[in-house]
Amino acid sequence: MKAFLLEVEPSARRGQSGVRLFLKTPGGKSVAAFAPFEPYFYLVPNGDISQAAVQIMAVKALSRNEMIGVKRTEEIERNAFGNATKMLKVFTHAPGHVPALREECKAFGQSYEHTILFTRRFVIDSGLVPGALAEFELDEHKTVKSWKNLPPEEAFATMPPLRTLTFDIETHNPGGISRPEKDPILMVSYSADDGEGVITYAKSAVGKKFVKLVKGEKEMLEAFVALVKEKKADLICGYNSDEFDLPYMMERASKLRTDFNIGRGKKGRVTLKKLGLRRRARVAGRIHFDAFSPASFMDFTGTVKFPRLTLGAVYETLSGDKKIDTDKTAIWKAWDAGGEALAHLFDYSLADSRACRKVMEFELPLEIAMGRVTRMTLFDVSRTTPGQMVESLLMRRAFERGEIVPNKPDYSTVQARLDDQIQGAYVKVPMPGVYENIAVFDFRSLYPSIITSHNIDPFTLNCSCCGDDAFVAPTGSKFCVKKKGIVPETLEKVLDERTSLKAKLKKLEKGSTEYKLTDAHQWALKILANSTYGYLVYSRSRYYSRECGEAITALARKYIQDTMADAEKAGFEVLYGDTDSCFLLLGSQKREDAEAFRHEVNKKLPGRMELELEDIYPRGIFVSKKQGEKGAKKKYALINAAGAIKIRGFELVRRDWSLVARNTQRKVLEILLKEGDLPKAKDLVRGVLEDLRGGKMPLKDLAITTQLRKSAGSYDIMSPELSAVQKAKAAGVRVEEHALIEYIITKQGKTISEKAQLLELAKDYDADYYVNNQLMPAVLKILGALGVDGEDIKTKSSQKSLGDW
DNA sequence: GCGAGCAGCGTACCT
């Protein structure tokens, strides 16, 4: 039968160890199958291998009050870090036995791959691709007899037909933050494929047809359990439901002495696990998908940038619609009040489930694609980090190559790596000013292309086979030219596949499912390619190599600097460059000359390295640093032939500047780049200046947004945002840890910190501060590049025009 | 006791 592999759980049948596979047929049928599978790890013995095999069979360990031992061993050969090595594959009776037995086996040698989770182990060894369609042969007991992957055209073309249900809870919160031991859940809203609603025990549905009334909180939870079963949801989804909704519902259920078994199977339990700092909730037999994690992942990787990671902000960014909002601190009041307020609360709750559905639907194609590429199940991949993705991909490749996976570093190794920074990119200091005809070149996927083109890999480093033939990096490190390393090989496949998917994309119909999936697939590959360098120098990496990291960045610096030198030889003036880019002034030369230059550079570049001409900009502006004459790096604005402005680094792109400063800076920039009308820009600033001084500016436009990234108690110095938060807390306003803080500089107080108040508590604003510390610095940043000073603006209107341009 | 100068903290951004 053909089916999508959705999830893998540890299982056992009649004492036989194995995994339960959750399969979904293209027709929508759910099947739980059993596949026998033995847990194991590798041991490279210190001494004689046969003797070690005998000794290991006698090892005993205590696990959960039970004496356990090794099931059997196999003598095998694997490549360990570049060398063929004889070792033992040590099998255990149960997955849970691995840690204790591995501990006992330390005496006989070095163990490997003992921390790879059993279900992950199964996915790697089976070759199955989570989220993809495959062929399974089952017997009458639903035991998997065999399986076969299908060709990509078939395996990846469609989404698994998942039945989904999103949900959201509202809780009573008279004390500010809801406490699950005291504060009841008021309502549960949901959005399923074929219906939506709110379950509650309010006194009245206040005319809302979608509200289903039950007797009490306990009955409400029971009704929700019944609902999930009735809808046969394969995937249930909340927003931050790992940390909030599910743990809260579980605690309430246990308090109310009822079961909260929303899963499938005999028990159908929900289990909470702490992984690092985060909690995660697993639902037996279903996929619990927390839409928050993918949103935060997409924001981090730049797939989609969100202004904030709240459900509302994410939904609004993705849909363009506004979501119904409510005062969260007043939820309990609305509940107690009933009537209109309660009716609004019902609407709000349902809107959250609907919004969550939209967000989930947006996220699923990328998550499915990421799971297929990295061979992680949807549960895992939706909670993953770029580092884990690269690791997962490399572990599977290691298996294919018959290589041992290096162990994770211990704590002190991680610390040592963190303390030992690697020199990074080169950034050229620009000359401040306004320029015309700027050609911007950049290297396509610079770090990935350096890695593949020079075979940079922890185990091709200083190989024993190449001698003087080896490639020598500027750092002196040598890299094998005969055998491809695991990292370059993996990366090359990622880049090649992405190239072919992008070609395929051009032929597909935009908006079709296949287009969406193919696009998601190539994005997943892009994220992987961009994360590979980072993974090589990531302190907790299994494939960490300082030498590789240094070689990559040294080569990057060399290539970009060589390109700049070549550009000067070709008669261009080099204006600026950052990491992989090179900004040239065309001067009297034309686009053809720029193309010819690119062509010349590319002729010399090795492998898949390539310089691209990003665009030619008719006009651009670079500014000086606040201190000194030199140009500021990472701050510029360019306008292309179509009139689109590209802005980097300026205050106007930073959320920790007030809207008034940001908007005015943006307008000044636009006037100068589009019209070149300096007097108009100055007049604009004068207008804003007057409004500010007149006290007319709405406080909303003056708020400065910043995050308290550390916990509130651990700061060494007082900052305005911290001071504002402290004052707000003293006034009884609750502020969550790591919250985004919006504050105003008011008239009350001496220092800036003393003057700072949360937006919601501020009554007035300090006009002098906003003029001198916000508006003027922001606009002078731009106008200063044209020789304008502050007094020029503060005094009367100027008639001088920008005849030069 | 006070203001100027400056180092360092902390945040957000760029590639």
Place this chain on the structure above:
DNA sequence: ACAGGTACGCTGCTCGCG
């Protein structure tokens, strides 16, 4: 949270001066 490079506001210290 994959990395390092960078700008810059603000605080809080040191130092020189009176």
